[in-house]
Amino acid sequence: MSILDWATAALLIAGAFFFLAGTVGVLRFPDVYNRLHALTKADNLALGLTVLGLMLQAGSWTVVLKLLLVWLLVLLAGASGAQLIADSAVRAGIQLWERR
Amino acid sequence: MTELYLVLSFFILLNLLAGIVRVLRGPTLQDRMLTAQLFGTTGVAILLVLAEAIGVAALRDVALVFALLGAVAVVAFIRGASSPDEDQPEPGSEPGSEPGRGP
Numbered sequence: 001m002s003i004l005d006w007a008t009a010a011l012l013i014a015g016a017f018f019f020l021a022g023t024v025g026v027l028r029f030p031d032v033y034n035r036l037h038a039l040t041k042a043d044n045l046a047l048g049l050t051v052l053g054l055m056l057q058a059g060s061w062t063v064v065l066k067l068l069l070v071w072l073l074v075l076l077a078g079a080s081g082a083q084l085i086a087d088s089a090v091r092a093g094i095q096l097w098e099r100r
Numbered sequence: 101m102t103e104l105y106l107v108l109s110f111f112i113l114l115n116l117l118a119g120i121v122r123v124l125r126g127p128t129l130q131d132r133m134l135t136a137q138l139f140g141t142t143g144v145a146i147l148l149v150l151a152e153a154i155g156v157a158a159l160r161d162v163a164l165v166f167a168l169l170g171a172v173a174v175v176a177f178i179r180g181a182s183s184p185d186e187d188q189p190e191p192g193s194e195p196g197s198e199p200g201r202g203p
Contacts, residue, residue, distance in 0.1 A: 001101065009104055012149070016108050019142060023115040026122050026138060032130045035122075039134050043141040050145050054152050063160070067148065070163050074141055077171030081137050084178045089130040091182070 004056050011053030018046035031097035032089045040082045047074055105153030109146045116142040133177045140170025 001009075025038020051071040058064045119142070122135045144163045151159035 005101055009101075012104065012108050015145070016111050019112050019115045019145065022138070023118050026119060026135065032128055032134070035131065036134055039138055043138070047141055047145055050148065054148055057152055063157070066160050066164070070144060070148065070160070070167055073164065073167040074144055074170070077167060077174070078137065078141065081171060081174035082134070084174060085130050085133050085137075088133070088178050088181055089128065092128065092130070094128055094130065 008053040008056045011049050011056070015046045015049035015053065018042050018049060022046060032094055033086060033096060036082045036086055040078050043078055044075055047071055102153050105149050109149045109153065112142050112146050112149070116146070129177075129181055133174060133181075136173055136177065137170060140166055140173065144170075 019042065022038055022042025025042060026035050029035045029038055048071055051067045055064050055067050058067065116139055119135045119138045122138075123132050126132050126135065144166050147159045147163040147166065151157060151163070
């Protein structure tokens, strides 16, 4: 395996770790707003690292640009979706979790 | 290298399946909505890794469609969850709102 393959492997494993962190956050955090935090941060970062690792293996510039486009779309969808969900939660009257 | 891709895509798939717990337990509708977002993003990651692992380049286009569908799905959920009285009134449906009417 070349140095590029090692770099791809490291980035993909880091991305998988952040997916795990995001899933644990969604399962374990105490209320909707905290879960949104965990979801969007981990999703952007995990998918970003995965896409970066795959970009190193890409055969041509079109593949690199397509991967980048997918990541940017997921970023935009995640950011606006999180804001919409949080707004819907506030309208529904969901209270912030307080440390007891 | 292919084995690493397959193991990682299986691992991300396990994360996706673990999100189903939040769909079943999540006390509010918004918890289920955000899990739909999680499904979309992990699905995109699995498709991109598989596209590299088995060499089918069309899976990247499928991942692109997943990303767009994820955005649309969340907006559809929000529209379905909002109560009808929060909608804006239709333009022109209020009396006297048409342009060109003098005093």
